[in-house]
Amino acid sequence: MRRRTVISVAQSRRLRRVEVERAPRLGFIRPTRLGFRVGVRLHDGQTPEDYVRVLDKLAHAWKVHSVRLASWKPGKVVLVATLADPLAHVTLPVLSDGLLRVRVGLMDTGAPFVIDFRAIPHWLNVGATQSGKSNLANALFVGLAPQPVALVGFDLKGGVEFTPYEGRMSALATERDECAELLAGLIGIIKYRMALCRRHRVKNIWHPRLPEAARPMPLVLLVDEVAELFLMADPKAEKDAVAAVSTRLLRVAQLGRAFGVYLVVCGQRVGSDLGPGVTALRAQLTGRVCHMVNDDETAKMALGDMDPGAVVAAREISPAMPGTAVVIGSEGRWHRMRSAHVLEEQAEAAAAEYAHLAPSWAELTRGAVASDDLDPDEVDEFTAPDLEDLPV
Structure with a gap:
């Protein structure tokens, strides 16, 4: 009825x-x-x-x-x-805020803006020349330098950005072929850490059951001018090299979180015209920072898939406010942020002071074999780590 x-x-x-x-x-x-x-x-x-x-x-x-x-x-x-713009003057005397946490700037709410790799493992940082993109990288470097963290750099500007900080880095690549070689090593590190987690029956390196003595050091990969990894002057000659770098970088992004490998990808211009590899990589970079940019495509690539309103806000950033950016973090909502002004001399001083904390590349890759291949069974088991296993 x-x-x-x-x-x-x-x-x-x-x-x-x-x-x-x-x-x-x-x-x-x-x-x-x-x-x-x-x-x-x-x-x-x-x-x-x-x-x-x-x-x-x-x-x-x-x-x-x-x-x-x-x-x-x-x-x-x-x-x-x-009532007044809290970003007019930004001062943050202490940048380091715990393991893998760095207070890089101030949000429009008046609260510090914290890049926390344990909460959001991978970040995309875009901005035009003089927008504050490099300053943010400097602040992040100064905050990470005193921490027990390995730093690896890809500097496709010929090394002019990261070479002054090389003393605190475990490895630095300035050419695409060198980046491809280091990425193969990073995949080997991930495979080694996969085996370590399997032996101890845990899903990630932060699990309480993993003995502290066996816990590997976290590693942050800083990539500057990411577009240079994907650009091809001669498609026939460079297609295979670009494909290899793209595939390896994507694998590191997909699997790195559970095994303590984190990414910060920077670029002046990042667009879908660079190829499908960039779009696939963008999907893995949950944290987004967009400074003043010269084109709509870069703003859309950084923010458009999360909040169209953030794209409009990013295009309204004034050149008179360098360091200002629209950010999307753990809340999933966008905010305006301005990074603390960090001089290159400060970053160089931090690199020299904490150079003794940098493990050598040989130490990081000990027991790991550089590889392009990942066992499909390993990928299925570890791509979705249980966040409840992470200690509070």
């Missing part, structure tokens, strides 16, 4: 009263360090996205620097207003 749904008179009237474009019902206004926050009760038919679309209008109406949606729950959103 067919059942009929009965709608009461009260429900029917309520359905007819739904109207999205209505003035907000504001709650108590509470002061914050940078401005104020206010709760807003949603009318029937309204959603948080209705307020996201008019945040700029609210900022002008309230005569404040910016308004953002801080949080929401059914029927209510919380808006936070900032």
Whole structure:
């Protein structure tokens, strides 16, 4: 027998009263360090996205620097207003913030922006010349230098970016062929660590059951001018070399997290026209940092697959604010960020001071065999590590 749904008179009237474009019902206004926050009760038919679309209008109406949606729950959103731009002056005296954590800058919320490789293992950092991309890399290097972390560099500008820091690096490649060789070594390191985890019946090198004495040192690979890895002056002659580098780099990105191998990929221009390898690599780089760029394609490649609104914000970055970027991190929402200004001399001093912490490439690859091949059974077993196994 067919059942009929009965709608009461009260429900029917309520359905007819739904109207999205209505003035907000504001709650108590509470002061914050940078401005104020206010709760807003949603009318029937309204959603948080209705307020996201008019945040700029609210900022002008309230005569404040910016308004953002801080949080929401059914029927209510919380808006936070900032009276002045917190990114006008950024000072972070201490960059290192624990193992594989570096406070590289300040967010528009007033909170430090932290690159935490344990939370987000791989990052994409794009920006035009003089946008602050290299400064961010310097800040990251200074923060990682005093930590028990191995650093490996790919500097496709002929070594001018990372050579001054070579003393703290375990290896530095400046040509595509050298990068291909080091990537083969990194795949060998991953395979060796896979075998180590299998012997101890754990899914990643951070598992509590893995003895501390057996835990391998984490490794961060810094790649500058990634486009040079994929560009081909002569497609016939260079196609195989580019394919080898692309495949190896993608494998490192896919499997590195569980075995303590992390990526920071930097570039002035990163677009889909560089080939499918770049798009596939981009999918593995969950953390995104987009400084001022010269073209829409790079902004879309960095942010478009996560939040189209972030692309618009990135294209509005002023050249008068070097170091400013739109970032997407662990929250999955975009924010404006400005990195702390780190002089090259500071990074060079950190490289010299902590050079004794850098393991040699021979030490890192001891027991590992450079390889292009990964056993499909190993890949299936380890590509999705259980995050619950990570110690808090």
